Amino acid sequence: MSYQLTDFLPTTKKEVDLHKWTELDVILFSGDAYIDHPSFGAAVIGRLMEARGLKVAIVPQPNWRDDLRDFKKLGKPRLFFAVTAGNMDSMVNHYTANKRLRSDDAYSPDGKPHFRPDYASIKYCNILKDLFPDVPVLIGGIEASLRRFTHYDYWSDKLMPSILFDSKADLLVYGMGEKPLLSIIDRLEAGSSLYDLKDIHQTAYLTDDITDSYEWKTKELVDHETCLKDKKAFASNFKHIEIESNRYDADRLIQKNGNQYVVVNPPFQPLTQGELDASFDLPFTRLPHPKYKGKTIPAYEMIKFSVNLHRGCFGGCAFCTISAHQGKFIVSRSKESIVNEVKQMVKMPDFKGYVSDLGGPSANMYEMRGIDMEICKTCRKPSCIFPKVCFNLNTNHTPLLDVYRAVDKISGVKKSFIGSGIRYDLLLTDVKDTKSNVSHAEYTKELITKHVSGRLKIAPEHTSDRVLKLMRKPNFSFFHQFKQQFDKINKEQGLNQQLIPYFISSHPACQVEDMADLAVETKKMNFKLEQVQDFTPTPMTLATEIYYSGYHPYTLEKVYTAKSKEEKLDQRKFFFWYKQEYKNDIYKTLLKVNRVDLIKKLL
Secondary structure, X not given: OOOOHHHOOOOOHHHHHHOOOOOOOEEEEEOOOOEEOOOOHHHHHHHHHHHOOOOEEEEEOOOOOOOOHHHHOOOOOOOEEEEEOOOOOHHHHHEOOOOOEOOOOOOOHHHOOOOOOOOHHHHHHHHHHHHOOOOOXXXXXXXXXXXXXXXXXXXXXXXXXXXXXXXXXXEEEOOOOHHHHHHHHHHHHOOOOHHHOOOOOOEEEEEOOOOOOOOOOEEEOOOHHHHHHOHHHHHHHHHHHHXXXXXXXXXXXXXXXXXXXXXXXXXXXXXXXXXXXHHHOOOOOOEEOHHHOOOOOHHHHHHOOEEEOEEOOOOOOOOOOHHHHOOOOOEEOOHHHHHHHHHHHHOOOOOOOEEOEEEOOOOXXXXXXXXXXXXXXXXXXXXXXXXXXXXXXXOOOHHHHHHHHHHHOOOOOOEEOOOOOOOHHHHOOOOOOHHHHHHHHHHHHHHHXXXXXXXXXXXXXXXXXXXXXXXXOOOOHHHHHHHHHHHHHHHHHOOOOEEEEXXXXXXXXXXXXXXXXXXXXXXXXOOOOOOEEEOOOOOOXXXXXXXHHOEOOOOOOEOOOOOOHHHHHHHHHHHHOOOHHHHHHHHHHHHHOOOHHHHHHHO
């Protein structure tokens, strides 16, 4: 299928002219290259506004170092400027866990770095406010979403206020943007100004007056100045932030900073299946913009033949930002919408018959929700599967198997793989519903025999009960059980597949002894680890609040975290116990913590 330049949202004045537009309604600035695909937030938002009849242009990766011509070239929009740092927080995108500058950027042409500034959302907004002070600015995307309150910034090693203060944006949309954005557009087209929108769900703004008559209950957080002085008080905020981010009917949150308040309105209730289908069914070309012809964008290459089946994750992992951004309620696409996307993919000239991933934030949560949703509507727990799988959770994998089988029947599809991580504890927990238990065994077998490309990646994250409890991950015995099933099915089917576990070092609560136990445990199972990482604190996660404050937000008890470069290196070495260059250091470290017993087991 061939596309014209006008099949994409315009990125230059020449392209606007080709659309025969004399005025733009919205101009969207993004830190990513423009890829017209439903996995890229800027494209989704742009297409959504286009479907509402707005004239929208995207300025991808504008140059902020020169005379700012990229910010001026399209003039003023009729309604507002929109700003997003892209699919990642710009600081996570730029720096490693050791705060070293990365040498590549997966969201840039040819993977080249430095096409966006640090704190991109703030930089773009400030430039627009200087150039066009009379035009309102709407900020969104994951960087804005996770920095909507006072937050710890790992890269500057300090608390920062809500991004609304430094960016000077007029309104912030957090989480999945469809519902709030459509509400904003409706109000603007009815004559309101963006400056006046104070009552839209899932938005945040600054004000010096919080007296209003909105229907929401309001909860006030510890103010910014107190957070700067008192780490325990700062930590206490997170419990309320996490609970209200994931409640079905949440309260409004406010936080004072100086003589102003950050007001964060409660989230919308989750999208319906029809609404999510409508978002994925927008007229995406599924291609990078033609301006990148001859260049490779690594993030696109990774997902170009993959399909996202659902949004949301009810795992509530302590180190993960998904529930803060997408929420814990699963919203699944219809089988028809998924099949139609695969059929479109099959027509792409370089499709060779292999779907790289039928996945989601957690691949096997498709169509899972509360058996009695009235119970879910009153629930305040951040996880539906920790410390154990909720009695009210429907864990039937049959709808997901139906999707796999429907995709595999499509003409032109040779095989579909599951590249996203799965929650194996869902497959190993007996529930009252017999059909669900049968589906667990059926899914496990079908996954391993039909949808693994030689290696199945799963994420136990650690082996220590103490660390796993804080992570909100299941006991390591679940991994043992799953490996037994994996090995058994491989043997029965004559397969020779590998199980690849992911692990994290230096996570809050993790000590040297825990890493030594991890090394011993994985050595027994004949693993030489390769998928490993140091914990990286990112805004608005439980683990990050603990890392900075030293306190658990829910109990306000002290928690140890490795922080110095030496402490982190001491922990990381245990991943590579089998390498000669680390053995002497590991020996000395275990002597220092008086664990001679582990020396014998490991070395």
